Amino acid sequence: MAITLYSLDGCPYCEKVHDALDENGVEYETEWVEALHSKRDEVKRVSGQRGVPVLVDDDHGVxxxxxxxxxxxxxQTLAR
Incomplete structure (x- = not known):
């Protein structure tokens, strides 16, 4: 399974997503992003915006x- 979570250290919304992925046994990689929105070019490239969290599920094209x-x-989709 190829899941990537773009996340910011200390972001409470990102932490909720990390917790949910962990609790549901989902394997994923975390891409830690810069605090400055202007430095989040990778997030912009994959999602069209610079906010986080962003989840990319390559297996489902999401x-x-x-x-x-x-x-x-x-x-609904990833929980085991």
Whole structure:
């Protein structure tokens, strides 16, 4: 499974997503991003915006932002 989570250290919304992925046994990689929005070119490239968290699920061809949307996706699609 190829899942990447773009995250910012100390971001409470990102932490919720990390917790949900861990609790549901989802294997993923974390790409830590810079605090300055202007330095988040990789996030912009993959998602079209610079906010985090952003989840990329290559297996399902899904890229999404907004923690609530990601949490729903984890529960409905990725949970084991």
């Amino acid at each position: 890229t999404m932002s907004e923690s609530e949307n990601i949490l729903r996706y984890v529960e």
